[in-house]
Amino acid sequence: MNKMFWDPSRVIIGGISAGAWVAASFTLQNHLNRITERRPPIAGQVLMIPCLAHVDCYKPQMKKMKNESISSYKTNVSAPMLSVEELRWFTSQLKIENPNVNDLKINPGNASPEQVKGMPPTVLGVVGLDPLRDEALLYGKMLAEAGVPTDVSLFLGLPHGFRSHEEKLSAFNRWDKVIEDGVGWILSGPLCSEFHVKT
Template sequence: MADFSQYTAPIADWVALEPTLPAFPNVGLEDLKHIVNKGREDMAAQGVADRGLAEKVHTKDFKIPARDGYVLEARSYRPANVSPSHALPVYIHLHGGGYLFGTLGSEDAICSRIVADQLEKSFPVVVFNINYRHTPEYKYPTAWNDVEDAFVWFHENISEVGGRGERSWSGYRGDNENLAACPRIRGQVLMIPCLVQLDYYAPRQDKLRSPELSSLVGCANAPILPIDRIKLFGSLLDVNKDSNTGDDRRLNPGNATAEEVKELPPTTFGIAGNDPLRDEGLFYAQLLNENGVPTDVHVFPGVPHGFRRYGDKLAASSKRWDEVMTNGISWALSSPECGSFEIKSE
């Protein structure tokens, strides 16, 4: 029986950092969205400047038509010293933010870091950042439809993005991995993934040694993403509870059956130890592994959901986060075989 509670206790770096952080804004939803998005964009701009990424990475913006006529934003990032005529594998980036937060610019730092880090590994890639629509203005399944439409457009226009069709590689990052529904891909990187909505979270709980060991219990009041905030994010999706939503795999991929996951591509997981979403990520990784999907599973002990935003203030954990993401890209393209289930925590 499983017990992942050893990953919960805060590490020293987090204990030192937490008292210095501002309180979550006590404002209305519209103001909250503006404050958080502005903060994320400012942090991204600072991250680009700190590493001189603007000189290393060339960006290009795209407009993508959605099925309802709305025009989606997307941005590509490629090594500045690689000729535009040189087609590269593509990593597709979907940001986290509880379906509420996130903009195109809020992802500039992480997307540029991936490009720069891959280049240092002598494995250049293009990153393609898709900005789907958000709540509360747009309910479920708008964001999911946006991602599907953008993936179709991407595969039809891969040369315009600078991608190499026969080796294009798509990945997902952030806590919105249940947005994934697309043409055949080479691999996935699921970082701090949200895989099951709270109303439908239960099928694998019986694998725990004891119910109180669940991350939904032990991490209920965790920093950054406590249970109350998860409930807020879920409520804004305005899902029709009278429909058969529990069986909707777009909304709840973590509840997939063994048959449904056996053809998935190699998947890297990055999971925060002090995060209510921890157990669903680990159980999903185990499900994939048990059904022949190559998995590379990493836990970051003692840090909460979204910890990477604090960068050098959590230096060791942030450095490892970047390594997990970049290594996940080259690992997936190496055609790995499925081994035994292993959780790497350092």
């Protein structure tokens, strides 16, 4: 690593949508010491519009809701850009037979507060018109309550993947800033604070 002139203590992992799912899974597996190969420690993670639970393993997420009828799986069932039906199709492409609700590789959002304690600082970008909205907000809440420094930004009224839209939206700049500032925030060595969602 020294030959590459980079600091292994400043590795940040991140992704958007399915990429954020992979990043969250890898970070959690690394934290739980389930990665077989030696890796540098992860300084933080940036998870933008993440999927955090396989669609067939979503019951633990629903149980965290005060009322299932207002869950994002219900209120955003036909959301533009990503409906629940499309989410099911994308998830089916993983070809996982009988997904296990306790398999944290595919369900990092189903981890317990005890399992996430001590995880690295986490930035979450969440959009309002997205079936995945609640699992991201619930994950951020659990992380914060477990003592993990967490920075959560919510883009109200915008659908999954809006940043890829051809027409320029005013929220593009905020999206880019959440990522850019999030990396700086992680590297600043933030402390945990109460769960808060920026809108």
